[in-house]
Amino acid sequence: MKKGKQSVFFQKDIFINDAASYVGKRESEGNLRDYFQNVLKDDLMKEKSYELAETKMQKMTVEKLLEVSGKTVNDFDCIMGGDLQNQIFATSFCAREFDIPFFGLYGACSTFGEGLCAGGLFIESGNFKKIIVVTSSHFSSAERNYRFPLELGNQRTPLSQWTVTASGAVTLSDEKYKDFAPKITAITVGKVVDFGVTDANNMGAAMAPAAADTLKTHFSDLSRSPDYYDAIFTGDLGIFGHELCTHLLSNDGITMPKTFSDCGKIIFSEKQKVFMGGSGAGCSSAVFASYLFELLRKNEIKKLLLVPTGALLNKDSPLQKQSIPGIAHAVSIEV
């Protein structure tokens, strides 16, 4: 049932029975070290390029997801997802390994949210019963695509974030086949929002207005206050972007509770010197599939609002003097 301009209350139960993730070594040494069960030994994994390594990581994540689900890929109606590489190379090449229909998505680091929204709508249509949603990012493939070759050894700017090497995946299903399976109960699909930020090393500022816009719309569309949720996590605004988002919402009269946090902000520890925190299409998916899914399982939180955030630039758009538009999708996940 559509609510307001951008939101949907699902009439059917959309269960998340399974979740799986893989992360890189650095990610496994951060704040969430106790939650990441599957860690890559190195970031090339015997592949000849970082791009192929990311593809392999995403494939391993889907295979792990199938393993924990106890199902085969043919039990699923489709696989959908995306990544940050040009023409979502990692996801297209990962999907090639699985003999089921494929929907390629691109919403930058918000892609996991886009997948949960689209997947939920697909299941609500009654035509699809089971769906795999997967996203990934890889520090080394992203760095040389969006910024500079790693070999240059460029100094990082103080407001920069570290693209995580990580992949996260979940299954969506109209049936509960596990003892524990939280539900996607509502979504707010984001608009493209652009406040004119032009610094490609300050993604948090570029995405914060989109996150604030989607959060504000979510609360308004569903007549909910932020206190409805036990936890609200944006995707990868990082420390500065998260503060900015809180400030923008405050200006609109919305006081965010202490339970408001950000996957990118918490994934690394301060010691790791990654400045504003983590980012990447694998950030919100891997943090959800490990840490947040576990908090839900342990009943430490029962109502989660996950808001993956994306910056819709490419390597050329800042050079062509374009500002960086953002987008964010809110997904209400409840036990």
Next chain:
Amino acid sequence: MKKGKQSVFFQKDIFINDAASYVGKRESEGNLRDYFQNVLKDDLMKEKSYELAETKMQKMTVEKLLEVSGKTVNDFDCIMGGDLQNQIFATSFCAREFDIPFFGLYGACSTFGEGLCAGGLFIESGNFKKIIVVTSSHFSSAERNYRFPLELGNQRTPLSQWTVTASGAVTLSDEKYKDFAPKITAITVGKVVDFGVTDANNMGAAMAPAAADTLKTHFSDLSRSPDYYDAIFTGDLGIFGHELCTHLLSNDGITMPKTFSDCGKIIFSEKQKVFMGGSGAGCSSAVFASYLFELLRKNEIKKLLLVPTGALLNKDSPLQKQSIPGIAHAVSIEV
């Protein structure tokens, strides 16, 4: 209702009330010259880059679509689509201009088919009532992204195709608000298929196996023969790819009728010397939104199977010795 492994019969009516397209000068001088109503004067349109020009063309197409629909953008639940630029720059920046939810898709030149499939499922869910689907491609932005700078003046290879400068858009709706509005009655969502083709100048061969796979599955899932349709159009296999697809189907015992054609094959005339024909994410959408929509309107065809085809490479994947996977989605459109 899911049919077979990859297909859906829609239970609701999914109407295409409106269609609009813009094409470049060269495209307007081809075989379909009488059908393209909106033609760009030049391929830069006073923008400073081809990428920005493509964005502008896509925006003009959506504006034209809204004009013919007699509706405002706020009457639509979301806009969805994609293009061939890195990180679907044109579509993200186009969506920035419209204040409604956005789903970014990437399926290369199959994106229009992906959008019709996803949009149909969204409407079938009952949550969304009206959706805009748009795709585009631009010869000059594609050429310098995927192949060489135009300034090099490279000779084109005999099996190459010409990326069309074109954008096509349609509205999907659960209600018929125009006198003429064909319906999407069924879809077959494609899998990623890779036969090991490595020549980035022979996209037709890379995509033909995916098109054949989707067509075969479509006929099997829905228990239909090719003769069910008055016309079957693949997206942009071009002359060689279309022949190859026909051959592959023939090997599987499926004889394609003379009504089997390809948008890329017919868009240019032989005189225009574009070798195997047109290609691009705007090819199937612009040809559908003008020529095929008009054939349906005139009742010259009543049952159309549109099968947009995509090659899932990026500029680096052939250099990294990867073959080119293809994908194709079949959309059954009936008056």
